[in-house]
Amino acid sequence: MGWKKGSVIMKAEPFAHVIMQKYREDRCNFCLASSDTLKKCASCKKTWYCGVPCQKKDWKLHKMECPVMKRVPDTPTDSMRLFLRLVIRHMNGASSVNQEKDEKPCFRCFNDLMSHADKITSDRTRNSLFEVAHDFLRAYTHGLLSLPPSSVLLDIFGKMVINTFTIADESLQDVAVGIYNSPSILDHRCYPNAVASFEGRTVTVRAVTDIDSDSYEEVFLSYVDPLATIAERQEQLQQQYYFRCTCSRCSSDHIEKMMCSVEGGTEGDLAKVKACLDKVESMQKAQESSEKILETCDKCLSEITLPSTNVHLVRLIGKGFDAAIESQEFEKAFYLGIKNLKPYQTLHPAFSPCVGYMYANLGKLLLFLGKLHEAEMHLIKGLEIFSVSLGGSHFLVHQVQELLHQCQAELKES
Known part of the structure; x- marks a missing residue:
């Protein structure tokens, strides 16, 4: 009974998904494959496909989405477009249909997902986001779609923000977002016993330790970055999912002490690293060259001393490593990468x-x-x-x- 390490716990296709806006001209909007010969929808001119087969498969949704997209001056944000697609699927009667008919043994439909609509209503930030999404739909679907009542839209919106998966490509880079009905049953732990991976738009959940029970209540994914501190993780989980984690990692300060330690260095060193991280992120947004980013990281790293497991140092070395790879400074990349290997294993x-x-x-x-x-x-x-x-x-x-x-x-x- 249960699952052995490496075994497949479940597979699923998305109930609805959208490619991230920055990749919409580089990857097929249906299968997510990268291609140099994508062809855009001749009508809305806002979706791209690798070929006719994918365009036909997506047409069930896009035929109702297309006239709405034509009205929008700019391409909608990822969340707005996913919300529109979820509403269309609901209007088509798909919310009550079990999707993974050929997969075992977890059958769930969109209606089974949690929405936390009551919490969203009392959450000023989330409620404001819902009002924006609600107004977006009302404005751009007028005369095209007969939308469900606002209470239903709130329920759909809640299920979206609580259950969205980020879809990674073959190199583990985030390229899309989607809703998966069956995998949404899996709860969170900061030290998970399962991992979700993607091949195209298909998600596969695998056990990474032996799991004795065959109950999905004993299968856990991590919803947050393991390189985040307890405070950062708890804040994200509360804001995004409305719960506080009480797993063993959050209940113990052993890993936390390593992540936050400045032993051998100073608080001033830590402040320098944090300031450098902010600067590098600004440089990345400004699309400055990888050579300049590497130079900035190198300068800071040469001036400070912190334990190798300090999470801010780990993040900065990671930025430098990526910049070194992009700059084809391979010896420098190896030097930085090997510094982060043991901390990665630990954290x-x-x-x-x-x-x-x-x-x-x-x-x-x-x-x-x-x-x-x-x-x-x-x-x-x-x-x-x-x-x-x-x-x-x-x-x-x-x-x-x-x-x-x-x-x-x-x-x-x-």
Whole structure:
């Protein structure tokens, strides 16, 4: 009974999903595949598809969405468009239909999802967002759609903001958002025993530890960033989902002390790192060059001393690592990446894809730098983590396998 580590707990297709606005011209709006030959809808000119098959599959929704999109001067935000699609699905009678008919054993429909409508009504910020969304629908669907009552719209809105999944691409980058009926049954823990991964728009939930019970009440995903402090996690969970986490990680200060420690450094060092993080984020928004971002990170890192597990330092090193990769400063990227490897292992849950991604990137860098034995070790470890958390068919698993085969072939020749 239950699920073994690496086994599939459930798979699901989205009840509704939308591609993030910044990717709408780069990826198919239905299957999310990246393509250089996307064709946009000839009518609204605001959705792109990789081909006729995907356009036809999306037409059930888009035929009612399309005339509304034509009226909107600019492309709606991701949340507004998802809200519109959920309302259309409700109007088509899909809210009461169990979607995962071929998947076992959890059958849920959109109506089963929690909305917390009462809490949203008393939440000034969320209620204001609902009023904006409500006004958006009323304005742009007038004469096109006969919308349900405001109470129903509030219920749909609540289910959207409480249950939305962020959909990651083959490189673990967020590219879309969607509602998945069955996976929404899974609760949160900061140290989860399961991980959700995506292949296209399909979500797969896998166990990352052995789970003795076959009850979904014993399966937990993490809703928040593991590199967030307890205070940050609790604030996000309360604001987004209206609950306070009491899991073992939140009840103990062991990890928290490591994340917040300034031992060996000073509060001034911590302030410098936080200021540098703010500066780097501003530089990224301004689309400044990766070389300038790397230079900014390097300067700050050379001036401070903090424990390797200090989460603000980990975040800054991560920014520098990404900038070094983009700048093709591969030796610098390896130097920064290896500094974050042990902190990642310590602060992330077991078999986290983020840790696997770090191992895989370090292995790739070592292979490029000609350090074959070290490369093999890191690639094997990355593959081990990915095989459990992402499954054997995932793009990253195949990519790491290819790199490992290349590495082992070069080792034989050397």
